[in-house]
Amino acid sequence: MSNNDASNTVKQPTNFIHQVIEQDQQQGLEKVVTRFPPEPNGYLHIGHAKSICLNFGTAEKYNGECNLRFDDTNPGKEEQEYVDAIMDDVRWLGFSWAGEVRYASDYFDTFYAWAQHLIKAGKAYVCDLSPEQASEYRGWATEPGKNSPFRERSAEENLDLLERMKNGEFDEGSRVLRAKIDMASPNMNLRDPILYRIRKQNHHQTGDKWCIYPSYDFAHGQEDAIEGVTHSICTLEFADHRPLYEWFIENLPVPSTPRQYEFGRLNINYTVTSKRKLKQLVDEGHVSGWDDPRMPTIQGMRRRGYSPQAVRNFCDSLAVAKTDGTVDMAQFEFFIREDLNDNAARAMCVMNPLKLIITNFPEGEVEMLSAPVHPQKEMGSRELPFTRELYIDRADFSEDSTLSRKKFRLLVPGDYMRLRSAYVIKADEVVKDAAGEIIEVHASLLPGTVGENPEGGIKPRGVMHWVSATEGKQAKVRIYDRLFNVESPDKGEGDFLNNINPDSFREIDNCWVEPGLINAAPETAFQFEREGYFVADRYQHTPETPVFNKTIGLRDTWKK
Ligand code: ATP
Ligand code: MG
Numbered sequence: 001m002s003n004n005d006a007s008n009t010v011k012q013p014t015n016f017i018h019q020v021i022e023q024d025q026q027q028g029l030e031k032v033v034t035r036f037p038p039e040p041n042g043y044l045h046i047g048h049a050k051s052i053c054l055n056f057g058t059a060e061k062y063n064g065e066c067n068l069r070f071d072d073t074n075p076g077k078e079e080q081e082y083v084d085a086i087m088d089d090v091r092w093l094g095f096s097w098a099g100e101v102r103y104a105s106d107y108f109d110t111f112y113a114w115a116q117h118l119i120k121a122g123k124a125y126v127c128d129l130s131p132e133q134a135s136e137y138r139g140w141a142t143e144p145g146k147n148s149p150f151r152e153r154s155a156e157e158n159l160d161l162l163e164r165m166k167n168g169e170f171d172e173g174s175r176v177l178r179a180k181i182d183m184a185s186p187n188m189n190l191r192d193p194i195l196y197r198i199r200k201q202n203h204h205q206t207g208d209k210w211c212i213y214p215s216y217d218f219a220h221g222q223e224d225a226i227e228g229v230t231h232s233i234c235t236l237e238f239a240d241h242r243p244l245y246e247w248f249i250e251n252l253p254v255p256s257t258p259r260q261y262e263f264g265r266l267n268i269n270y271t272v273t274s275k276r277k278l279k280q281l282v283d284e285g286h287v288s289g290w291d292d293p294r295m296p297t298i299q300g301m302r303r304r305g306y307s308p309q310a311v312r313n314f315c316d317s318l319a320v321a322k323t324d325g326t327v328d329m330a331q332f333e334f335f336i337r338e339d340l341n342d343n344a345a346r347a348m349c350v351m352n353p354l355k356l357i358i359t360n361f362p363e364g365e366v367e368m369l370s371a372p373v374h375p376q377k378e379m380g381s382r383e384l385p386f387t388r389e390l391y392i393d394r395a396d397f398s399e400d401s402t403l404s405r406k407k408f409r410l411l412v413p414g415d416y417m418r419l420r421s422a423y424v425i426k427a428d429e430v431v432k433d434a435a436g437e438i439i440e441v442h443a444s445l446l447p448g449t450v451g452e453n454p455e456g457g458i459k460p461r462g463v464m465h466w467v468s469a470t471e472g473k474q475a476k477v478r479i480y481d482r483l484f485n486v487e488s489p490d491k492g493e494g495d496f497l498n499n500i501n502p503d504s505f506r507e508i509d510n511c512w513v514e515p516g517l518i519n520a521a522p523e524t525a526f527q528f529e530r531e532g533y534f535v536a537d538r539y540q541h542t543p544e545t546p547v548f549n550k551t552i553g554l555r556d557t558w559k560k
Pocket of ligand 1: 037
């Protein structure tokens with residue numbers, strides 16, 4: 001794929017579907033109608049986001065409409081929980097579907113009538129072969145199949161048997177309805193494919209009304225036709241199903257003629273985008289849930305602090321082509337950082353606190369300092385209480401005053417440092433406990449240095465972040481990193497679970513944040529000075545127990 005270079009974002013990536021639509025418009029197409037058709041058997045992931053952006057984005061671009069339709073033909077694996085999460089995801093990405101949400105199950109009566117229509121036309125039959133026999137009769141890609149002995153049943157018999165299948169008279173697996181097409185077709189999908197199966201399962205939309213359910217193939221194109229979809233966009237694995245899709249459209253009294261187009265699915269390295277594997281991660285407790293911030297699910301990315309705009313920018317940067325490709329995680333992360341750099345409020349959080357006592361600042365006094373919320377953008381200012389006792393990060397102090405100033409922007413005894421948006425200070429001495437560990441640093445501030453350079457040519461070694469130890473608030477910070485530490489976690493030998501990054505999650509309880517942060521609305525993004533980008537947790541952040549999730553570091557630390 002040609003989109004490994006983040007700098008090509010300004011170029012319009014190629015999109016063959018848009019080319020097709022523009023040709024269709026020249027031929028007189030009036031309105032573009034697309035649909036996003038998830039099966040509610042899991043949560044949506046970044047690959048689905050690409051499909052959402054493509055379907056909804058295409059409708060937007062050409063002033064058309066995009067439907068949200070649940071492809072709920074397989075009740076055993078489907079759940080209302082997934083339906084709800086998927087609607088939430090589409091809305092979060094900023095899209096709205098045309099009219100009401102639709103369900104394949106809305107059309108089950110029509111599909112049934114259409115099955116009867118095929119039977120009457122001599123194009124479908126009830127087959128009693130067992131699944132094992134049926135697969136034997138099907139043949140191989142290189143070897144034609146054999147006709148089922150039930151293929152020549154009369155229309156009357158077939159209609160009767162189908163009715164009785166519907167009424168629950170037969171056991172699961174004992175009979176199916178099949179199209180009568182061609183058992184010798186080189187395309188296996190045309191070897192008398194299954195239209196209906198018996199499944200004595202309760203359905204999340206239709207309850208116990210049905211005990212036969214249509215196959216994906218017998219449903220999808222007809223759904224498109226009923227809804228007036230013009231461009232039915234799906235992933236490449238359906239290319240071989242297209243002749244069947246077209247066969248149904250030709251042989252059924254459908255109200256319109258949609259066309260199917262296949263594009264390459266999105267894969268990203270360092271993660272997995274198989275619903276089955278994502279479900280396994282959840283079910284086996286390797287992550288905290290579908291919305292664990294390490295998951296590539298839309299709910300996970302949201303909880304991690306990715307903005308919908310960043311996800312869309314990334315998806316829109318990808319070519320829509322007829323080949324599958326793997327995109328580098330770093331390319332995705334580029335869009336996350338770019339967006340956060342522009343939009344995240346700046347704040348200070350000390351994650352490994354070391355007490356800094358400003359010996360020439362009066363005890364009990366609070367001086368309110370002001371700092372910009374964003375260094376470039378007009379996002380207002382925030383108040384920072386400055387007090388005698390502060391916290392700085394342990395990693396920002398060294399006892400070794402011989403360290404080179406150029407290389408080490410650390411506070412060292414006898415030297416100067418600027419506290420961000422506050423005074424220039426000089427470290428004077430350290431206080432240690434009995435074990436020899438530093439427990440306090442004593443320093444003095446240079447008066448008049450807030451926003452001003454010190455007099456006498458004094459140059460601080462650098463700028464460091466700080467939080468008032470008496471006015472600041474304690475917070476919990478969860479540090480996340482990539483869930484897998486190899487590029488292709490699900491390729492190669494062994495279980496993909498062996499490739500889980502053991503350092504992908506860690507929680508730090510004793511962090512200190514600016515007091516204003518506890519009132520941040522959940523899902524507000526911050527850049528914690530020097531530490532990276534963080535987000536107030538969507539579910540657990542409250543003023544009483546502030547919780548921030550690390551979204552991403554300031555720089556790519558995975559670069560080889
Ligand atoms: P499965 O069918 O195995 O349950 P799926 O990932 O195909 O999984 P669907 O709910 O059928 O899930 O997907 C809804 C839509 O999203 C389909 O049109 C599908 O082609 C598209 N889609 C799924 N995965 C990707 C991906 N990785 N990249 C782009 N589009 C995808
Ligand atoms: Mg699918």
